[in-house]
Amino acid sequence: EVQLVESGGGLVQPGGSLRLSCSASGFTFTSHAMNWVRRAPGKGLEWVSSIGDSSSHIFYADSVKGRFTISRDNAKNSLYLEMNSLRAEDSAVYYCVREVEESFDYWGQGTLVTVSS
Amino acid sequence: QSVLTQPPSASGTPGQRVTISCSGSSSNIGSNYVYWYQQLPGTAPKLLIYKNNQRPSGVPDRFSGSKSGTSASLAISELRSEDEADYYCAAWDVSLRGRLFGGGTELTVL
Numbered sequence: 001e002v003q004l005v006e007s008g009g010g011l012v013q014p015g016g017s018l019r020l021s022c023s024a025s026g027f028t029f030t031s032h033a034m035n036w037v038r039r040a041p042g043k044g045l046e047w048v049s050s051i052g053d054s055s056s057h058i059f060y061a062d063s064v065k066g067r068f069t070i071s072r073d074n075a076k077n078s079l080y081l082e083m084n085s086l087r088a089e090d091s092a093v094y095y096c097v098r099e100v101e102e103s104f105d106y107w108g109q110g111t112l113v114t115v116s117s
Numbered sequence: 118q119s120v121l122t123q124p125p126s127a128s129g130t131p132g133q134r135v136t137i138s139c140s141g142s143s144s145n146i147g148s149n150y151v152y153w154y155q156q157l158p159g160t161a162p163k164l165l166i167y168k169n170n171q172r173p174s175g176v177p178d179r180f181s182g183s184k185s186g187t188s189a190s191l192a193i194s195e196l197r198s199e200d201e202a203d204y205y206c207a208a209w210d211v212s213l214r215g216r217l218f219g220g221g222t223e224l225t226v227l
Binding site for chain 1: 150152154156161162163164167168173203205207209213214215216217218219220221
């Protein structure tokens with residue numbers, strides 16, 4: 001069974017940093033690109049970033065470019081999102097998402113990030 | 118404001134057919150596949166339609182997708198109360214070099 005379990009969310013002050021992790025199991029992690037997608041309170045889904053299966057292709061939404069860094073450790077079946085210079089508008093539930101042929105076919109349950117003083 | 122435009126809300130009664138539209142441009146829908154996701158209250162999103170009109174295993178054939186030019190639509194027939202959810206279209210944008218989601222449509226079953 002495919003499982004994606006996010007962790008690392010919490011309360012952080014504006015300008016602060018946070019590192020999200022996603023532990024993957026139940027599939028061959030190295031065969032899939034992975035993504036982070038978020039949903040802010042009262043808003044819709046927003047794609048944040050994607051990383052290819054061997055970390056060769058990395059993309060970011062303009063809203064996070066230069067502040068967030070996506071990475072993966074294939075030996076640990078793990079995906080990460082390093083978030084710096086956090087703003088109130090970054091507050092959201094962050095989902096770890098598996099990609100297959102451009103489809104987002106499996107989603108984790110999400111981890112909540114709250115940016116507030 | 119999203120680059121992919123969806124109506125913020127839609128509604129129907131049980132048994133009815135409802136369609137949700139998604140309007141984009143030549144750099145996204147016009148040149149790439151469209152995907153649809155369903156997010157039930159309090160749960161993670163779920164893939165509903167991929168590559169414009171394909172259904173993943175387990176998705177009822179009451180759900181169907183179509184695309185024409187720079188627009189796409191999701192149709193839900195034989196509406197049920199459990200279909201109450203937020204629905205999102207998505208597509209890759211070649212100009213932005215990123216994945217786009219529509220603003221989402223909240224479906225209410227009256």
